[in-house]
Amino acid sequence: MDLITQKRLLMEVGPGTPMNACFKRFWLPIALTTDAADNDGDPMRVRALGEDFVLFRDSEGRLGLLDELCTHRSASLCLGRNEEGGLRCLYHGWKYAVDGTILETPNVRDPRFKERVRQPAYAVREAGGVVWGYFGPQDKEPPFQRYPFFDLPGENVVVELVVCSANYTRLVEGLIDTTHTGSLHQDALRQLAAGEGPAPSFGGTPRVASAGVLAQDLAPDIEVQETDFGFRYAAVSRHRQADGSVRHRARVTSFKHPTSILIQSGHLAQMVLPVDDDRSYLFMAFWDPTRTIRDGEARQEILTYYGIDDIAKNVYGAGREFHDLPDRPNKSNNWLQDRAAMKNGSFTGLYRFIPEDFAVSASMGSVERFPVEHLVPADLAIARFRRQMIDNVQRVQKGEDPRGFDPKEQPRPAQYDVPEGEDWRDHYTRVAD
Numbered sequence: 001m002d003l004i005t006q007k008r009l010l011m012e013v014g015p016g017t018p019m020n021a022c023f024k025r026f027w028l029p030i031a032l033t034t035d036a037a038d039n040d041g042d043p044m045r046v047r048a049l050g051e052d053f054v055l056f057r058d059s060e061g062r063l064g065l066l067d068e069l070c071t072h073r074s075a076s077l078c079l080g081r082n083e084e085g086g087l088r089c090l091y092h093g094w095k096y097a098v099d100g101t102i103l104e105t106p107n108v109r110d111p112r113f114k115e116r117v118r119q120p121a122y123a124v125r126e127a128g129g130v131v132w133g134y135f136g137p138q139d140k141e142p143p144f145q146r147y148p149f150f151d152l153p154g155e156n157v158v159v160e161l162v163v164c165s166a167n168y169t170r171l172v173e174g175l176i177d178t179t180h181t182g183s184l185h186q187d188a189l190r191q192l193a194a195g196e197g198p199a200p201s202f203g204g205t206p207r208v209a210s211a212g213v214l215a216q217d218l219a220p221d222i223e224v225q226e227t228d229f230g231f232r233y234a235a236v237s238r239h240r241q242a243d244g245s246v247r248h249r250a251r252v253t254s255f256k257h258p259t260s261i262l263i264q265s266g267h268l269a270q271m272v273l274p275v276d277d278d279r280s281y282l283f284m285a286f287w288d289p290t291r292t293i294r295d296g297e298a299r300q301e302i303l304t305y306y307g308i309d310d311i312a313k314n315v316y317g318a319g320r321e322f323h324d325l326p327d328r329p330n331k332s333n334n335w336l337q338d339r340a341a342m343k344n345g346s347f348t349g350l351y352r353f354i355p356e357d358f359a360v361s362a363s364m365g366s367v368e369r370f371p372v373e374h375l376v377p378a379d380l381a382i383a384r385f386r387r388q389m390i391d392n393v394q395r396v397q398k399g400e401d402p403r404g405f406d407p408k409e410q411p412r413p414a415q416y417d418v419p420e421g422e423d424w425r426d427h428y429t430r431v432a433d
Contacts, residue, residue: 014050064098166361229407254411257404335359
């Protein structure tokens with residue numbers, strides 16, 4: 001398969017594309033539960049895989065996920081009235097239940113008509129502060145996936161959604177790219193090591209310890225282990241000790257199909273939703289089984305550290321309501337890079353972590369661009385991601401279940417010293433978070 005064919009297969013997610021059909025075989029994160037918090041609240045447009053849907057919660061608190069356009073004459077149901085057990089189209093008053101059943105057709109006298117026609121509807125669930133949708137064939141619906149934060153009280157979890165004008169592959173490949181962190185994010189890592197910035201605590205390895213590993217070795221050995229959920233890989237770094245000995249430390253990242261990444265430090269899951277070919281949502285879930293982090297100082301430390309706070313959402317355009325405003329980061333203003341700050345010590349001149357990632361991802365250009373790449377050993381996990389995604393497309397085309405459809409093993413990140421003479425894979429089973 002040549003490069004252009006491979007890139008198109010990977011990156012094009014709109015209706016009728018092979019990757020669209022592949023993604024529809026999985027449960028996908030589509031919104032936050034706070035987006036549809038109220039019974040009979042305002043209907044919300046949800047865009048996923050290049051298609052538009054409407055999300056609403058009826059009078060009894062049940063979620064509905066329907067095609068946005070009314071099956072009668074294609075008026076938008078996002079303009080509709082959500083009341084008395086269903087969503088009513090303004091155009092002619094047709095009313096739909098959460099499962100797409102037609103409840104009322106004021107301009108149709110035949111009472112049997114409602115039994116013959118339905119509004120296209122999709123399976124929808126809420127768990128862990130996230131709304132999940134399944135858009136594939138009903139008879140092939142996969143088991144609902146599990147994440148550790150699903151079973152915790154809401155006050156022990158922080159979930160945020162941020163938006164990036166880049167193809168989903170740009171985000172996923174960045175998240176599974178350990179070696180970029182010590183370069184692109186060195187401003188934040190340096191501040192953390194010096195005790196000058198926020199140092200959130202929500203379980204797992206302390207951020208200071210994790211940051212030290214990332215900053216000290218920019219060319220670790222990358223080794224990949226395939227799993228039933230996707231793969232895990234270890235970035236094995238070498239650190240010379242005061243006594244002259246060399247310590248090997250493994251930082252293990254797990255990738256779960258179709259687009260979930262669990263990264264050390266632990267208790268952090270990131271899920272990417274392909275909105276369009278050149279737009280993606282990043283869902284970030286943080287959890288701590290031992291204490292409340294949803295509100296107050298603990299929450300703010302997390303948001304500030306990762307660059308998903310109010311400054312990032314508004315000024316740097318990571319929030320859905322601000323992203324497309326003309327003065328937010330974009331190519332024409334060089335993603336608001338501050339060159340003066342770079343002359344005064346900043347490496348990137350960009351806001352920390354997520355805005356840095358998003359600027360780089362967006363700078364790679366639209367899906368139509370297929371530049372020649374020169375992958376190196378540090379990109380082994382990226383190459384494996386691409387291979388598995390293409391393999392999943394081919395499985396679906398043959399009528400098979402994709403990899404990760406119903407995994408028996410749960411993905412877990414980890415970071416640990418590898419004892420002399422031991423393989424990181426063997427040690428992983430004893431220490432994974």
